[in-house]
Amino acid sequence: MALSITHLGSGSRGNSVLLQSDETNLLIDCGFSLRQIEKRLSIIGFSAHEIDAIVVSHHHSDHSKSAARASEKWNARLYSNLETAMRLGLSPIDQVRTFSSLERIQIGPDLSILPVPVPHDDAENVGLIVSNGKGRRAAVVTDLGEATTELMRHLEGCQHISIEANYDWNRLMNGPYPQSLKQRISGRGGHLSNSQTAEILGELVHSNLSSIVLCHLSEKNNAPHLAESEVLLEIGEEFKGDLSISTQEGPEFTHWLGQKDPELITRG
Numbered sequence: 001m002a003l004s005i006t007h008l009g010s011g012s013r014g015n016s017v018l019l020q021s022d023e024t025n026l027l028i029d030c031g032f033s034l035r036q037i038e039k040r041l042s043i044i045g046f047s048a049h050e051i052d053a054i055v056v057s058h059h060h061s062d063h064s065k066s067a068a069r070a071s072e073k074w075n076a077r078l079y080s081n082l083e084t085a086m087r088l089g090l091s092p093i094d095q096v097r098t099f100s101s102l103e104r105i106q107i108g109p110d111l112s113i114l115p116v117p118v119p120h121d122d123a124e125n126v127g128l129i130v131s132n133g134k135g136r137r138a139a140v141v142t143d144l145g146e147a148t149t150e151l152m153r154h155l156e157g158c159q160h161i162s163i164e165a166n167y168d169w170n171r172l173m174n175g176p177y178p179q180s181l182k183q184r185i186s187g188r189g190g191h192l193s194n195s196q197t198a199e200i201l202g203e204l205v206h207s208n209l210s211s212i213v214l215c216h217l218s219e220k221n222n223a224p225h226l227a228e229s230e231v232l233l234e235i236g237e238e239f240k241g242d243l244s245i246s247t248q249e250g251p252e253f254t255h256w257l258g259q260k261d262p263e264l265i266t267r268g
Contacts, residue, residue, distance in 0.1 A: 004018075015029045021108065024052050027053070030070050051076040056088070057128065057140075058143065064084070081124055102116065119189050138257055139154075145192070164192050164197065197214065
């Protein structure tokens with residue numbers, strides 16, 4: 001069974017990832033406007049009305065902005081944990097199907113997700129492990145200050161990992177942010193630095209890891225070449241797959257689970 005992963009865009013101004021299996025189309029997060037989501041899907045020749053389900057990782061607007069409206073307009077099932085539903089003002093059962101952490105949810109006949117709790121300030125955030133039921137798994141994990149032992153255990157063996165590399169330590173610490181914000185970003189409930197992400201990936205590289213996407217890069221405190229170089233310094237000799245970076249202006253590429261080379265997206 002095929003499984004593709006396409007980042008529609010990633011960053012502080014919005015996040016959304018499309019996963020497609022043979023029979024199921026899943027959107028993880030809906031952090032852009034409804035119009036933007038539909039526009040970005042159209043770039044890859046995909047109709048938003050083909051979305052079967054939307055999963056919201058947490059309530060922050062850059063991940064949840066248009067999820068409820070999208071669910072209603074596209075007739076797509078909406079999923080989140082109870083805390084996220086309550087923070088978004090959504091009614092369980094009527095508007096959203098709620099899940100508990102580490103509860104596997106069958107999204108379609110050939111696609112399931114496992115939500116894994118991760119630490120993030122003022123949010124009950126989850127990383128998502130997506131399985132196609134044939135032993136192949138992809139992970140989408142952003143907005144966390146550290147990788148827990150539990151998360152690392154579930155990331156092991158994934159064939160694709162999308163993970164944030166939010167900030168460069170020197171740029172953050174020498175930048176214009178107030179000290180309180182710097183501490184929050186770099187704390188346990190904040191975001192992952194390039195060096196943290198590199199260390200995490202260094203522990204997870206295996207022969208069947210075919211693709212990695214670095215996402216949620218800060219526009220003020222990071223740069224693609226900094227994130228890429230720090231990660232490659234850690235995993236370069238062992239990792240034989242593709243390393244890509246998702247920017248705010250996606251979609252730019254599609255990865256197929258188990259396939260090294262991404263499919264680049266051209267715009268007319």
